[in-house]
Amino acid sequence: AIDISKLRSQTGYITLDYGFKNTGSTSSAITFLDGEKGILRYRGYPIEQLAEKAEFLEVAFLIIYGELPTKEEYEEFKDAIVHHTLVHEDMKHFLEAYPRGAHPMGVAASMVCSLSTFYPESQDPNRPKKAIDLTIHRLLAKLPTIAAWSHKFSKRHPVVYPNNKYDYTENFLYMMFSMPTEEYEPDPVVAKALNKLLILHADHEQNCSASTVRIVGSSQANLYASVAAGVTALWGPLHGGANQAVIEMLENIRKDGGDTDKWIAKAKDKEDPFRLMGFGHRVYKNFDPRATIIKKAADDVLDKLGVVDPVLDIAKKLEKVALEDEYFVKRGLYPNVDFYSGIIYRALGIPTEMFTVMFALGRLPGWIGQWKEMIENGEPIGRPRQVYKGANKRDYVPIENR
Ligand code: ACO
Numbered sequence: 001a002i003d004i005s006k007l008r009s010q011t012g013y014i015t016l017d018y019g020f021k022n023t024g025s026t027s028s029a030i031t032f033l034d035g036e037k038g039i040l041r042y043r044g045y046p047i048e049q050l051a052e053k054a055e056f057l058e059v060a061f062l063i064i065y066g067e068l069p070t071k072e073e074y075e076e077f078k079d080a081i082v083h084h085t086l087v088h089e090d091m092k093h094f095l096e097a098y099p100r101g102a103h104p105m106g107v108a109a110s111m112v113c114s115l116s117t118f119y120p121e122s123q124d125p126n127r128p129k130k131a132i133d134l135t136i137h138r139l140l141a142k143l144p145t146i147a148a149w150s151h152k153f154s155k156r157h158p159v160v161y162p163n164n165k166y167d168y169t170e171n172f173l174y175m176m177f178s179m180p181t182e183e184y185e186p187d188p189v190v191a192k193a194l195n196k197l198l199i200l201h202a203d204h205e206q207n208c209s210a211s212t213v214r215i216v217g218s219s220q221a222n223l224y225a226s227v228a229a230g231v232t233a234l235w236g237p238l239h240g241g242a243n244q245a246v247i248e249m250l251e252n253i254r255k256d257g258g259d260t261d262k263w264i265a266k267a268k269d270k271e272d273p274f275r276l277m278g279f280g281h282r283v284y285k286n287f288d289p290r291a292t293i294i295k296k297a298a299d300d301v302l303d304k305l306g307v308v309d310p311v312l313d314i315a316k317k318l319e320k321v322a323l324e325d326e327y328f329v330k331r332g333l334y335p336n337v338d339f340y341s342g343i344i345y346r347a348l349g350i351p352t353e354m355f356t357v358m359f360a361l362g363r364l365p366g367w368i369g370q371w372k373e374m375i376e377n378g379e380p381i382g383r384p385r386q387v388y389k390g391a392n393k394r395d396y397v398p399i400e401n402r
Contacts, residue, residue, distance in 0.1 A: 024206075030373060080137040107146075
């Protein structure tokens with residue numbers, strides 16, 4: 001193991017690596033991935049086994065605390081989370097101030113950051129273990145409520161309070177889809193599919209949002225603020241925002257007559273900024289194991305729910321054409337986790353602008369686990385170097401002489 005306290009700041013040569021393509025920022029025991037072989041494991045457990053057999057909160061515990069929980073530990077963990085699912089009434093007034101149609105990722109990020117003001121003990125940099133655990137329980141408990149409320153408010157529908165007779169995923173669905181005028185009972189097929197999707201998104205080592213959480217947390221910013229930064233990093237279309245962009249792209253292709261060759265040509269044209277959304281990955285250059293699971297789940301879920309979605313056919317056609325095309329093969333561009341996830345979310349009735357929020361719900365344990373590991377490692381403040389290429393020393397010129 002590396003003794004971080006022995007690492008001194010280095011002067012002299014600086015490694016310039018735009019986008020940190022080959023620069024490690026930490027050592028981590030959370031997620032193992034092998035981009036060449038398409039392997040992904042959380043704490044050693046293969047993603048395929050977890051997605052098939054585990055519950056999302058069980059995986060959250062594994063990622064955050066390092067081991068699968070025993071029965072007692074799991075009951076205690078779930079119980080602690082259930083007791084915090086309500087969001088402070090005053091936070092509802094914030095929601096009223098957002099404009100109609102406000103993007104729920106913007107709402108979620110600011111609401112998560114606001115939690116730190118309601119629970120100021122989270123700002124104590126000494127962080128006793130009990131306070132950290134409480135913050136972890138609150139975050140896991142409240143993000144689904146915040147997410148569902150942001151959706152309800154964007155529609156100007158009344159918010160639905162959590163009902164703790166339901167489990168984690170069911171409760172979220174209940175808050176999303178219940179109306180005072182209509183009974184809603186979460187469908188077990190939908191809840192199961194959601195459980196799987198959340199597990200598949202739960203961590204992915206030093207991706208853009210996780211690195212953001214770690215670097216923000218390295219200044220001793222509190223966990224809510226660090227996670228809020230993760231939410232905003234995830235929002236971008238090159239990261240989690242890709243799932244919304246994929247469906248919008250597939251819809252555009254459908255409306256355009258479904259000519260996938262035309263869109264593939266556009267993606268290959270270096271003069272055209274268009275990229276095939278949901279294709280390519282910084283570390284997977286062979287295939288993304290999550291995409292393999294999600295593709296199968298998309299077929300299963302649509303079949304079980306009796307949903308026919310024409311964009312699924314377009315997605316499959318696009319994938320087939322791209323996988324046979326030299327441009328994509330040569331660059332190792334394959335469907336990533338976001339390529340099929342949107343199709344499942346749509347079949348589950350989740351509106352498109354909520355897709356990236358769904359990703360955030362799944363990624364939350366990863367952000368927490370990465371933050372906690374960084375704190376426990378005693379890592380120094382993150383502070384990259386630069387190579388200066390601006391003007392040399394010059395003298396101030398008064399404004400009338402410029
Ligand atoms: N469509 C067309 N060409 C692409 C695509 C794409 N989706 N992705 C990469 N390329 C090309 C690039 O133009 C570049 O070509 P060149 O070598 O001729 O210049 C080459 O492939 C390498 O691409 P980079 O952008 O250098 O790869 P990088 O590792 O920096 O980016 C990224 C990875 C951001 C995921 C990229 O593939 C992309 O933009 N994909 C689309 C957005 C997307 O799906 N993002 C979700 C990622 S998964 C996640 O975050 C959960």
